[in-house]
Amino acid sequence: MGRLRQKGKAGAAKAYMTRSQAIKKLQCSLADFRRLCILKGIFPREPKNKKRANKGSSAPTTFYYAKDIAYIAHEPVLKKLREHKAFAKRLSRALGRGEWSSAKSLEENKPVYRLDHIIKERYPTFIDAVRDIDDALCMIFLFASLPSTSRVPPSLIENCARLAAEWQLYIMHTRSLRKVFFSIKGVYYQAEVMDQTVTWLVPYQFTQNIPPDVDVRVMLTFLELYQTLLGFVFFKLYTDVGLVYPPPLDMKKDEGAAGLGAFSLQDANRATLQLSIKEVDVNGKTISSRDVRQTIKSIAASGSAPTDDDALVNATVDTDADVADEDFVPHPSKSDNKDAQVLPTLNALATLPRPTSADLFAPYTFWISRETSRGIFEFLVRSFGGRIGWPASSGSGSPFEEDDESITHVIIDRPVVDRPEETPEQRERRMRRKYIQPQWIADCINAGKILLEEPYGQGKPLPPHLSPFADHADAYNPTTVSRSEDAEMAEADSDEESEANDLGDDTAEPEADKPEAPVAKVTLEDVADPAVLRAAELAAEAAGLDYGTFEKDITKLQKRAKNKANAGATEGQEEGDMNKMLMSNKQRKLYEKMKYGQRKRAAEREKLEERKRTLDKAKKRKEKT
């Protein structure tokens, strides 16, 4: 006899745990459990069979993997949370008794948890972390714009603002911004970092308040995790491009609302090299081979032996370019030239020219007028290599003034006003500059090229701003529809014409009997084939048929072919409907579901197209009258 199997000892009953069971097992409060789940990224699971997982009860419950819970049970943060509970009790007791000194010492030794290990667990590789910073960035940018309250301390807001600025600085430095979209919710940015697309949403610059139906505790817990994650990610990103992290902040500039200008990006090479040289001075031994090589090089270059270490410092700092020379440069082998040229090496890939769009605004200098948001456009323009200045009302630190001669574009979001008292000088300057609305910047970036400024001029009705993010394949596309629309209309017109011609032809048929021959060669099936058409055309020409009649015949044929194809399609559809009888239930359900989705998308598309058509017609009518 086999072993008796007891109920609830294996399978789903063992693999899943309800939330209250989990809390009981972890011996922590619900709030702490939530915090742990957020930090560890543990989320509920849906068991295949709820009854089996919950002792035969089908009541709505949240289930977690029992293994996930066992995994949290060993979490150092949980230990710290327990310690914190004891600490809170002790502190309240000390305060209640008025034992101020012990309360102070308790406060000093407050248990604090670190999230480094959690970051490492959740994101074992850097790419994993970069892939997942979308939400983190959204939160950071949101909190950077919030006012501080009793729940949200100012230090937190400050830190968020700092992280946001660091991210923007990095994006600008590496020119990795790709797309931008002004939506009604805020501005969507998409950047390409470490070959991962990172999309984040920044609200427009308005003061937002946390609504009462939002649990701030949850948001703050997420923010805690996100701040740590972004700190580590930025550290890695900055150090990878050779910058010092965190970038030093100039307090004076920051107070003057310099924004991003308050941070200064420092070359890490310089700093570390200087550090290492200092070490050399102290020890006198630990000189790296690289340093030695560079020194020798510098000696050779200068032609005179350096007398002291200062010279060495200068040399190393100055010859950054030489360092690059030291790196391995692949030379094509002489034996098989072709292969070597064909194979792209890593180095070759790295040194490929960037897509031109990265330096899109490099030749231009922009000036923001005061009603446009400086934060958005400074970031956008500088990410694509442009120079930008702003009036003092938008903050300090503008690199140039409004009357600078180099300004080529003015980003202006105001209606046009007459300026009667304008000096000729101002007028001349105004004529030289191009006044564009802010949307031009975004559309240029998304198009990857400089668009014509004309439709975006000051005070003009703007062309629609389209999303640069790809929708599903068969979604309505406003740009292509307009073209096919035209074609269809033209066709409709030609149909009418041809029908009229047909009537005429019937009467004149006996005469036109002979030259029909070459067209007759073209059968219904061949109409679609351009080669056959071409051949028929040549034949017709040889037969002395004039091109107009030939084309008419061809269009007639094409129409007939189309009708036939349509008829065939309906027939095929009927057959398909009959064949559906023989599908299994499961397949039929799947099929119906997929078809439902397709139909829904098609209906959506159809609706938009229909609306577009009516709008266009109304517009045309208006133009005519």
Place this chain on the structure above:
Amino acid sequence: MLSDEEGDEPAASDDGGVDEFPEIDAGSDSDDPEEEYDEGEGEKESEDEEEVDEEEEEESGSDDDIHPFPRPKTVISDITKQPKRVYPEIEPDYDSDSSTEDDPNRIGNVPLHWYDDMPHIGYDMNGKKIFRPARGDELDKFLETVEDPKSWMSAFDKSLQMDKPLTAEELDIIRRLQAGEVPDASYDPYEPTVEWFTSKQEQMPLSAAPEPKRRWVPSKWEKKKVMKIVRAIRQGRIVPSKPKSTQPQFYSIWNEPADSQHPAPLPAPKPPLPTNAESYNPPEEYLPTEEERKEWEAQDKEDRERNFLPQKYSALRLVPAYDQFIQERFSRQLDLYLAPRVQRAKLQLDPDSLVPKLPSPSSLRPFPSYRALSFAHANGRARCVSVSPDGAWAVSGDEGGVVSLWEVLVGREVKRWTFGAKVGSVEWCPRTDVNFFVVGVEDHLHFVVPPNLPPSVFAATQSLLAPATLPPAPATPSPVKWVSSSTSSLDEPILTIHLPTLSGLPGQLTWHRRGDYLASVSNREGQGSVWIHQLSRRHSQAPFKKVKGSIQMVLFHPTRPDFFVATQRYVRVYNLAEQKLLKTLMPGIKWISSMDVHPSGEHLIVGGYDRKLCWFDLELSDKPYKNLRYHTKAIRSLHFHPTYPLFASSSDDGTIQVFHARVYNDLMTDPLIVPLKILRGHDIKDGLGVLQVRWCRGQPWLVSAGADGKVAVWCS
């Protein structure tokens, strides 16, 4: 306890005059607590009397005895031989006890109404009766109060049943209570406080005990504890002011490879990217109409397809703050940590590839595709139809009791028979040497010979159905009677089988392929519903003694002596030769309506009122090989074409479905079922559609009888 009070509490005595100097007096002390608790009755003497007494006692007690307790004597115990203290006996006198009362009535604490009927009210100390004092009536009482000026100072004594004057002390207590003062006259609420412990340095200590050592010797345990901490600090276990943390806040965390014990958790799904509709300046066609806006606003937040309404602003500066921004971020976070996530494989397939690829119906011709002609029954539904073995004639019966014979090719009615009751079934005999058909009406089976037969066939038919010499009657009398009519008129049935009365309408008739046996199924439930009639012997028998479930249909196997019986749920296959059950097929249909067997005999189709059609491969399993559900209403009839690979099903939805059903001899190849055509043309009447379909032998033509009274021929 008294001894303690002695030294410290001289003023505690209850004597009226408070002495300035506390004096020790044992006598007064000993009885003062008791007297405190006593009732007033004990102290009936006047206050001044008492004072005098006490003064006397004071004088006497102060000199003769200081000890309040009796002195113990020390004697040697007889038993233990140890010295022990022996106290004198306590005498129960006034001094020792509180029993100073002198209530003359000694009956104790019993209710006095016990003595209500007695002349006496109790007994005195000597056991003599105390007689009830004489009491006047109410008037006397009143007069007494008027006459006696002291009557207000007396109170009724229960135990003596008479008024007793109150003592001065009692009167004083009453007065004090009335005045709201402390009732005890001896209590002084305004005593001067005695400051026992004050800041004033007293010359003499209260206690003469020497100062304990612990007051001035340092604590050993304290020292031990401090030393423990000191040692810990010296060893570095306790760092007095710990530096905050040496680790930098951020460092290169991804420099070391991760310990790959756990796979990386799956990244959370990213929210969908914004589309054109979300633009601040979308193309105009995205803007919602007024109805759409209203609909969107009326919807619940959870039901909305999009969480925003597209809007158009002419300039970027006019775009307001998005009021749902924080809520949306928050709901995203809730999704991240509260929503169960399921990993689903995304299907990247064309839905049309799921539809089975079958040969095109056009390649499977011929099959009936249009209605060639239709023949109408004037009264009632056309219930049943049957086609002659040569395929030239059809006979149809309706519920009005009319059976019509008509030509399949032209639809001309040749002859009409009228039976009194409604016709349940019509079946043509499959034999070619004889020609007749059977009509099932209420409790009867009529054998009818069609007109215009060749003489030889007619003669053969007549000799079969109405032979000159009847075969010998069976030994056991059967409830079924065979009656041949002697008339040679074709208007009358040539032979009639009288089924047992009340057996109901024969809903189905089926011939054995040789045309000798005919099975009929009547719609009345019970054992008498199925009969097998043998023409050659003019004999009928009921094959089943006891039937499980109500029989819906029966069929003869085309090649073997097997018999299919469809009950409401199951199809049972019997061997008639061996008279045993071969197998039970389980189609899983709630209520079987019809079935037919393939001409090869290896396949069976079963249709049900629950729209299902099951294809059974009899060799394979007793479960259906294929379940099809394509009719929208109940299936009414099924028929396999005898020669072409076709079968048809008719339904209450008014359609006839024609299928191509190719069966292979090879056991490994599954039968090919291809839907060919849906034939529409019958009307639905009273929820009933096409009631019976039959194929024409030798032609791919179909004959159908509908509830709308029409009988149609469908040709290819």
